[in-house]
Amino acid sequence: MEAKLLSRLQEIVGAEYVLTAKEDLICYGYDAQHVEHIPEAVVRPADAEQVARLVLFANEESIPLTPRGAGTGLSGGSVAVQGGVVLDLGRMNRILYIDRENLLATVEPGVVTADLHSAVEAVGLMYPPDPASMNVSTIGGNVAENAGGLRAIKYGVTKDYLMALEGVTPTGEFFKAGAATMKSVSGYDLARLMCGSEGTLGIFTKIVVKLIPLPKDRRAVLASFNTLADASRAVSGIISAGIMPATLEIMDNVTIRAVEDFKKLGLPIDAGALLLLEVDGATAQVEEEVAEAISVIQAHGASNVQAASDAEERDRIWEGRRVSLAALTRVRPTTVLEDATVPRSRLAEMASEIEAIAARYSLTIGTFGHAGDGNLHPTILTDERNEEEMARVQQAVKDIFDAALRLGGTVSGEHGIGFSKADFLPLEMGPGAMGMMRAIKAALDPKNILNPGKVFEQE
Amino acid sequence: MSKSKELEDRLEQLTLSCMKCGNCQPVCPVFREIGEEGASPRGRVRLIRGAASGELELSARYQELIGKCINCRACAEECPSGLEPNIAILNARQQMILEKGLPTVKRLIFRRAMRARRMFPASAKLMGMLQRATLIGNPRSPARLALPVMGMPIDKAIPYFALKSFLDRVPAINPVEHPKYRVAYFVGCSANLLYPEIGEAVVGLLNHFGAEVIIPKDQMCCGTPIFNAGDFEGGAYFAKHNLRVFSELDVDAIVTACGSCGLTLRQEWRDLLGIDVPEEFSAKVLDFTEFLASIGATGFTRQDSRVTYHDSCHLARGMGVRSQPRELLAAIPGTEFIEMAEADKCCGGGGAFSLYHPELSRQVGARKAENAAGTRADVVVTGCPSCVMQLRETLARQGSAQSVQHTACVLWDAVRDQNLVPNASE
Numbered sequence: 001m002e003a004k005l006l007s008r009l010q011e012i013v014g015a016e017y018v019l020t021a022k023e024d025l026i027c028y029g030y031d032a033q034h035v036e037h038i039p040e041a042v043v044r045p046a047d048a049e050q051v052a053r054l055v056l057f058a059n060e061e062s063i064p065l066t067p068r069g070a071g072t073g074l075s076g077g078s079v080a081v082q083g084g085v086v087l088d089l090g091r092m093n094r095i096l097y098i099d100r101e102n103l104l105a106t107v108e109p110g111v112v113t114a115d116l117h118s119a120v121e122a123v124g125l126m127y128p129p130d131p132a133s134m135n136v137s138t139i140g141g142n143v144a145e146n147a148g149g150l151r152a153i154k155y156g157v158t159k160d161y162l163m164a165l166e167g168v169t170p171t172g173e174f175f176k177a178g179a180a181t182m183k184s185v186s187g188y189d190l191a192r193l194m195c196g197s198e199g200t201l202g203i204f205t206k207i208v209v210k211l212i213p214l215p216k217d218r219r220a221v222l223a224s225f226n227t228l229a230d231a232s233r234a235v236s237g238i239i240s241a242g243i244m245p246a247t248l249e250i251m252d253n254v255t256i257r258a259v260e261d262f263k264k265l266g267l268p269i270d271a272g273a274l275l276l277l278e279v280d281g282a283t284a285q286v287e288e289e290v291a292e293a294i295s296v297i298q299a300h301g302a303s304n305v306q307a308a309s310d311a312e313e314r315d316r317i318w319e320g321r322r323v324s325l326a327a328l329t330r331v332r333p334t335t336v337l338e339d340a341t342v343p344r345s346r347l348a349e350m351a352s353e354i355e356a357i358a359a360r361y362s363l364t365i366g367t368f369g370h371a372g373d374g375n376l377h378p379t380i381l382t383d384e385r386n387e388e389e390m391a392r393v394q395q396a397v398k399d400i401f402d403a404a405l406r407l408g409g410t411v412s413g414e415h416g417i418g419f420s421k422a423d424f425l426p427l428e429m430g431p432g433a434m435g436m437m438r439a440i441k442a443a444l445d446p447k448n449i450l451n452p453g454k455v456f457e458q459e
Numbered sequence: 460m461s462k463s464k465e466l467e468d469r470l471e472q473l474t475l476s477c478m479k480c481g482n483c484q485p486v487c488p489v490f491r492e493i494g495e496e497g498a499s500p501r502g503r504v505r506l507i508r509g510a511a512s513g514e515l516e517l518s519a520r521y522q523e524l525i526g527k528c529i530n531c532r533a534c535a536e537e538c539p540s541g542l543e544p545n546i547a548i549l550n551a552r553q554q555m556i557l558e559k560g561l562p563t564v565k566r567l568i569f570r571r572a573m574r575a576r577r578m579f580p581a582s583a584k585l586m587g588m589l590q591r592a593t594l595i596g597n598p599r600s601p602a603r604l605a606l607p608v609m610g611m612p613i614d615k616a617i618p619y620f621a622l623k624s625f626l627d628r629v630p631a632i633n634p635v636e637h638p639k640y641r642v643a644y645f646v647g648c649s650a651n652l653l654y655p656e657i658g659e660a661v662v663g664l665l666n667h668f669g670a671e672v673i674i675p676k677d678q679m680c681c682g683t684p685i686f687n688a689g690d691f692e693g694g695a696y697f698a699k700h701n702l703r704v705f706s707e708l709d710v711d712a713i714v715t716a717c718g719s720c721g722l723t724l725r726q727e728w729r730d731l732l733g734i735d736v737p738e739e740f741s742a743k744v745l746d747f748t749e750f751l752a753s754i755g756a757t758g759f760t761r762q763d764s765r766v767t768y769h770d771s772c773h774l775a776r777g778m779g780v781r782s783q784p785r786e787l788l789a790a791i792p793g794t795e796f797i798e799m800a801e802a803d804k805c806c807g808g809g810g811a812f813s814l815y816h817p818e819l820s821r822q823v824g825a826r827k828a829e830n831a832a833g834t835r836a837d838v839v840v841t842g843c844p845s846c847v848m849q850l851r852e853t854l855a856r857q858g859s860a861q862s863v864q865h866t867a868c869v870l871w872d873a874v875r876d877q878n879l880v881p882n883a884s885e
Contacts, residue, residue, distance in 0.1 A: 019495065021520040026509060027495075027502035032479045044494070071496065072481045090494050112485060136481035262541075326539025329478045 001040040001085075005061060009043050009085070012053045017044040017091070028086045031073040032133070033420050034334060034384055039066065039080035044088045048168065048205035054087060055203065055449070056172035064452045067199040069110065069141025072133040074337055075418030077145055077198045081453035089140050092205065095119050103211040104163060104180060109140025109204045113147075116209075125211040128155035131414070132325070140204050146196030148414030150247040150321075153372030154280075155212075157414065159195040166206040167194065170445030180208055193440070198416050199451040201444050218246065218280035219290050220314040223297045223305040224271035228252045228355065228367065231273035232348035234300035235371045238277070239344055241296050243289050245277040248372025249321050252351075255328060255366040255379075259320050262327040267320055271303065275371065276321050278314075321368070325379065328366040332381040336393055340404035341375040341413030353403035354378045360399070361392040375413035401427065422457045466554050470511035473547035474504045476540045483534035483544060488805040489527050492822045497524045500534035500544035507551045517555050525551050527816060529809035529823070530687060531772040549731065552689025561690055569685045569693040576677065580624040583652040587620030612817050616852035618653050625655035631676050633662050639669035642750065643710045645701070647720040648680050649844030657844055660871035661716045661747050667874045668756050670711075675704045681723040682732070684811050691732055698728040698736075706740060713740075714747045716867050718774030718843040719810065721746045725778065746774060748842065748866060752783040759873035761793040766869065767836035768796070769827065769850060770803035771843030784842055784866045791873045797834040801826075806841075808849025824853030832859055842866045 001020065009018045019025065019042040029038035045051050058065040064084030071078050080086050093110035098120055105120055105127065113127075113134035120127050130149035131137055137147065143165065148157040164178035178184070178191030194202055225231040231250055238248065251259070251274045260267045267274065275297065279289040290307050297305045308314035329335045342350045351367065354376065358365040369377035378400055382393050401411045401424045411417075411424045426434050438456060441448075483500035484490050490499035497506065503524060509515035528548045535543040561569065573579055593602030596617050606613050625646055642665055650658040665672045679697050686694030701724070705713055715721035725744035729736040745753070766788055774780045781803070789796040807813065807823025831839045831854060839850055839861050850863040 019497075021518075023506055023515065023518065023520045023524060024495065024497045026515070027497040027499075027505055030479055030505065032481065034479075070481055070484070071479075088496075114485070133480065135485050323539055325478075326480075326541075329476060329540050333475050335478060 005063070006041060008057055009041060009054070012057065013043050013045050013050050017046070018042070019044075028068065028071070028088070029079065031071045031076060031078050033074050033076050033418070034336070035076060035079070035420065037079050037081045037083070039086040040083050042086045042088055044091050046091050048166065048174065051087070051203055051205055052168045052172050052174060054085070055168050055170065058085065058449050059171055059447055062447055062449070065449050066451050067140075067144070067203045069138035069144070070112070070136050072137045073141065073145060073418065074339070074415040075412065075420045077416050077418040077451070077454060078141070079419070081419045087203065089138070089203075093138075096206070098123060098125070098211075100125070102180065104208055105211055106206065106208050107139050109138060109143075109207060111139045113137050113139055113142055120211050121214055124214050126214040127161065127209060127211055129158045129161055139207055139209070143195050143204055143207055144197065144199050145416040146414070148370070148373075148375065150249065150370060152370060152375070152414075153248050154244050154246045159192060161210045162191055162195050162207070163210050164208040165191055165194060165204050167202040167204040169202055170450040175202065178208070196416070198418060198454050200441060200454055201450065203450070215246070215280035217283040217286045218278055218314075219286050220276065220278045220308040220317045221290060221293055221297070221305065222308070222317045223275045223302040224268045225273045225275065225302055227272040228351040229348040230301055231275050232351045232371065234275060234297050234302065235347055236345055237296045237300050238293055239372070241292060243279075243293050243296065245289070245293065245372060246280040247276070247278045248370070249276045250274070250367075250369060250371035250376070251276070251321065251324060252367040254364060255324050255368045258327040258331055258366060259324055262330055263319060263323055265316055265320050268304065274320075276317055277372070278318075324366075324368040325377070328379050328381060331364070331366075332383055334382045334384040336380040336382060336397065338378050338380075338397060338400055339369075339375060339413045339415045340378070340400050340409060340411055341373070342404055342407045342409035344372070344374040346407040346409070347371060347374055347376070349407055350376060350403065350409070353407075354400065357396050357399045357403070361396045363389075363392060363396055365396070370413075373413070374409065398424070417455045419453055422455060425455065426457060463554070463557055466550065466557065467511045470507055470547065470550055470554065473542070473550060474508040474511070477501065477504045477508075477542055478540055479505075480539065482537050482539055486533040486537045488529060488531060488533070488807065488823045489819065492819060493527070498527055500528075503528065503548055503551075504542065504544050507547050510551060510554065517558055522555055525555070527819065529772070529805055529807065529812045531805035531809070532776040533772070533805065536776050546731065549686060549689065552687075553691045554689075556689040561693070565688055565690070569688070569690050573680050573685070574696065576679065580627065580652065583620040583624065584622055587622050590617065590619045610817070611814065612821075615817065616855060618848055618851075620652055621655045623655070625651045625658035626674070626676055626678075628655060629658070629662060629674055631674055633666055633672040633674065635666050635669060635671055637669070638671040640671070640711045640754065641673065641709070642670045642712045642714050643673045643675065643705055643708050645678060645681070645705065645713055645715045645720055645724060646674065647715065647717040647844070649848070650716060654844050654847065654865070657716055657865045657867050660865070660867035661714070663871045663875065663878065664747065664751065664867060665714065667878060668751060668754060673708055673710060675708070678704055681720040682728070683719045683723045686727070686732060687810065695732045695734060698732055698734050702728065702734065702736060702740070706737075710743070712745045712750050713743045714745055714750050716747045716842070716865065717845070718746070718771035718777055718780070719845065722773040722777035746778055746780045746783070746842065748783040748787055749778075749780055751787060751870070756787065757790055759791040759870070760876055762791050762873050763793040764838055765795045765797060765836045766838045766840050767799045767831060767834040768802060769799065769806060769831065769839060769841040769846060771841055771846045772803075772805050774842045775803045780842070784840070787870055788840060788866070791870070797836050799834045799836075800830045802830075804830075806846050806849045806853070808845045810845045813849055820849070821853065821856070824849055825857070828853040828857045828859060831861060832857065836861060838869065839863045840866050840869050
């Protein structure tokens, strides 16, 4: 980047907060998916004022600007695919206010999700969205990606907790969206539009989220099945029996073996699949739902089912799920993690499709995920240094998307489109919706400054 | 295969399975202060891979980012893929030295001064005399003007070198009547040259609990500060020397009172430096609190005090010693043990790290000092002399009235009066 432009950036945020060394730029070229694009500069603004000035500057000079939280995304959302400047919001990381009367928290975008969890749990409240990356990810990034998590089946995802936000438009103006009231039908729901906009429609500088009372009790159940399809049918059984677990997770045999190899938790390595569920609420209700869930699971042919007797056993059960992805990554150097999601009733069919795709392309696919909400994470184990195999991986990914769409699902449950799924989005959306989205983007960001190259397929 | 090719392959292996999840970031004390991706374990792992593949030169910025790691091992503990970014970083420092050579000052210190078995303690003594003559420990001493010239803050707390090193004070064999155990004590540089009272406390305690203590006079530095700077070859010299000296002894245990020394003897000589250390040797290396706990040390004299405990990184994450010092401290009658928040988070000391990166070291230390203050304990106890030095400085900077003591000194105080015959320490 030209010295003249760099000095303008330095004027805005201070020289200390502009990074231009190749070493630094490389470190802002990745997220948790495996394709990298190295930006030309990184800026680390301190407040909304600086953010607005940076956006104005980028418009004047027609420089792409890519907002970034913690860089834990799985679809390339924070990767500067067209170069330009990465805008690191990590310095804006204060929890401004926890409002116990209105059950709201007001935070800056760079607050780490788990830090918000601890802060509100300390006063008996809960912020339910719990993406697996929550120890690292930021609320700003979660809103931009509309992050999900394990508890989505009962509690919903980030959009269900976003009340209001303040931000900067793609042309550098301040704006507010949403309201801090439980009800508000004033105007278009811009907060919902911003949620999941992947940094293409605005940069958030202040976020208000909804909180709920922390459940008093919780209990975990572990069940093994002979096949992934059996376990998937049990999921439908639990849902249709009216039981609403806080989490309902599934692991296939590839994942079970990888986890057991990694952690030696005593998981049944011969099981075709495991279901892990947790019920929370008042103690009596928890007891009742656990008993019901166990009987439904037994009726669906589980080979074994047990409730955790104490917190230690519960933690051991969840440890297995928590380390699933990590365990799979140990098997091969590269993992390609997808998040195609289907209606819950079609889960068993999707599981069989994934197994067939793995066989078709001679790939190892470990499948685990949020069975309770139809969101599986087929994880292809591969090696990015092997071009021939990576080509088969690309084919398999396409087939997974096709299968999900055929079953009435979506190409992304919670990871976002970014650039890695941009080519597949039109298959799901169709020309009408794609046209509306492009029109919105063009209206708000005429010069295509904010996070270009995302969401929409490139001509 | 050439040495540098071999190292490049090792660097690739040490970084290959990073899935960039970032779980190492929130636990990294340096990233927490700086907030830049390049100053996080994930960033460094990516850079090291770049340097191994030839994508990156070993530039000044590269060296700076690779240098800003305290080797606290928190990232390794957290990494779901089982990577050890800290180990990759030490190897990356080795790559820098293989390609760029060892800087002259470090060469003189690591390869000359520290190998001179007589001259090294003698120069420390000379340094101690000079320090006392110039009153450099005094915040108002004009001698402090020399500190910024050496790259240190003018208000740095300066511990005095001992006028008589620990090894010059004690006999090689410290016998007891009817010994139940025979142990060797690996002293380490800090206890030998800066804090001989720690060494005396260790010997006193071991004697008190029935152990004859052998202190080989020709022991040297364990090698930690040397391989931490990337000089693996230099570190190996000390490893081999000490291994020879201690292997000859017929002892039940080789005891240390410094997390870094203990970890290095037990594990890093073999795993990091690739030295052929017999398994039975490694198994004998114990932190003195592990040894005391294993023999059921008890019967302490009442000490009315409120204490909290800071886990040294290398003691807790390196050697796995967490419960033993806590249980020993809590076993002292009248002593109230208060757990501090984030007890096992790095204090920012990191041995020479606090000299190379004084400001960063202080920033990390400030958080530790706050957590220590939050306990309202009278004494902050820790098991590593380097942490003692850092905690004393950071607590003093915050105007804290808490004192900082090594675990050995606190425990020795609680048995000392039971030893009628004055110990070697007197």
